[in-house]
Amino acid sequence: MAFNSADIGAFKNVWVFCEQRQGKMMPTTFELISEGRKLADELGVELCGILLGDNVDAIAPELGNYGADKVYVYNSPLLKDYTTDAYTKVISEAVEEIKPEILLFGASNIGRDLAPRCAARLHTGLCADCTHLDIDMPIYKNFLKEASTLPAERIEKLGTVKINGADHDVSRDIKMTRPAFGGHLMASIFCPRFRPAMATVRPGVMKKRECKKNVEILHPAFNLTEADIKTEVVEVVKAAKKLVDLIGADFIVSVGRGISKDVEGGIKLAEELAEVLGGVVGSSRACVDAGWITADHQVGQTGKTVHPKVYIALGISGAIQHKAGMQDSECIIAVNKNDTAPIFEVADYGIVGDLFKVVPELIESIKAAKA
Numbered sequence: 001m002a003f004n005s006a007d008i009g010a011f012k013n014v015w016v017f018c019e020q021r022q023g024k025m026m027p028t029t030f031e032l033i034s035e036g037r038k039l040a041d042e043l044g045v046e047l048c049g050i051l052l053g054d055n056v057d058a059i060a061p062e063l064g065n066y067g068a069d070k071v072y073v074y075n076s077p078l079l080k081d082y083t084t085d086a087y088t089k090v091i092s093e094a095v096e097e098i099k100p101e102i103l104l105f106g107a108s109n110i111g112r113d114l115a116p117r118c119a120a121r122l123h124t125g126l127c128a129d130c131t132h133l134d135i136d137m138p139i140y141k142n143f144l145k146e147a148s149t150l151p152a153e154r155i156e157k158l159g160t161v162k163i164n165g166a167d168h169d170v171s172r173d174i175k176m177t178r179p180a181f182g183g184h185l186m187a188s189i190f191c192p193r194f195r196p197a198m199a200t201v202r203p204g205v206m207k208k209r210e211c212k213k214n215v216e217i218l219h220p221a222f223n224l225t226e227a228d229i230k231t232e233v234v235e236v237v238k239a240a241k242k243l244v245d246l247i248g249a250d251f252i253v254s255v256g257r258g259i260s261k262d263v264e265g266g267i268k269l270a271e272e273l274a275e276v277l278g279g280v281v282g283s284s285r286a287c288v289d290a291g292w293i294t295a296d297h298q299v300g301q302t303g304k305t306v307h308p309k310v311y312i313a314l315g316i317s318g319a320i321q322h323k324a325g326m327q328d329s330e331c332i333i334a335v336n337k338n339d340t341a342p343i344f345e346v347a348d349y350g351i352v353g354d355l356f357k358v359v360p361e362l363i364e365s366i367k368a369a370k371a
């Protein structure tokens with residue numbers, strides 16, 4: 001079903017798709033609930049989670065710890081493991097029935113598969129891979145007044161739709177921001193004519209904030225049969241490889257192309273420094289592209305977004321795409337032999353020098369301080 005602008009006034013509340021796997025809530029869900037709380041407060045509406053699975057009621061109250069007012073729970077053995085068909089059908093039909101104005105997904109593998117399918121079925125807009133969300137239509141209007149040749153009258157009408165012949169103000173719109181053109185600029189995207197406005201949000205970008213609420217758990221009726229699902233999940237096999245947990249780490253020591261004269265030695269130094277700090281090793285994309293380290297270590301626009309207590313960048317120049325993933329770290333320490341490297345622009349502490357000389361001294365000093 002397609003909702004056109006005449007239906008917009010019927011849509012209310014902010015929804016977050018609450019991703020769970022094997023009955024465990026994914027950390028991104030709490031980040032999105034916290035962000036959704038902020039948006040719902042600005043709009044003066046409720047924040048609702050939509051949770052699909054098999055017997056997942058027990059984890060629904062966790063969402064109340066981060067500010068959810070309600071959770072719509074859809075339980076079925078057919079929803080135990082994620083399938084595109086089943087999840088798309090249940091979510092799309094729930095949206096048609098209950099009509100949220102905003103619907104957020106994590107940009108996880110599941111979110112990236114599911115959100116576009118729902119958006120297409122609901123005939124609405126989806127902004128993928130957002131790094132920032134606001135309620136902000138007036139800023140967009142001001143920008144157009146200054147930058148476009150559109151008559152002011154037409155700009156004022158933006159965000160106003162006719163419902164039963166009367167003007168209806170939809171200017172409380174969500175502004176979805178994401179990197180564009182290879183990260184060289186940030187694009188602000190609005191979805192003023194269709195509902196819900198949908199976005200996927202990169203894991204790790206939004207901060208989770210505790211905000212206790214008495215959450216109401218609801219079980220709306222829904223229809224789902226085996227005939228709705230074209231695929232069958234035969235087995236879920238967990239990857240044997242242990243992936244590095246960059247998003248949850250307090251200390252990250254990242255390596256860049258600056259280790260090129262001794263790749264093995266450079267990575268070993270980073271591992272040693274990470275170990276004395278109780279942290280993990282990250283990297284720039286240059287090292288991943290060169291095959292020196294696996295992609296799960298990559299920080300940046302096409303890697304992970306991190307905000308540890310301390311981020312140490314070793315031999316990383318500080319390209320905009322790398323900074324996009326680490327510049328919100330609480331404390332940034334950069335080691336680079338070039339004193340004009342852009343990484344120093346975001347660093348709290350900069351050490352100009354050869355990482356192969358600096359890092360062993362750092363390790364020794366930390367060990368001595370701990371002894």
Ligand code: FAD
Binds near residue numbers: 304341
């Ligand atoms: P370089 O830019 O080559 O920098 C190496 C640095 O090491 C230099 O500053 C040099 O002075 C210093 N150095 C050399 N030797 C030493 C030494 N012995 N001691 C100390 N310092 C030394 N990049 C990312 O990191 N993450 C991303 O997610 C990402 N996504 C991208 C997405 C797109 C669409 C594009 C176009 C690019 C992306 N990039 C990303 C690539 C990015 O533009 C840069 O090319 C990359 O970050 C550079 O990595 P680097 O800093 O390790 O290497």
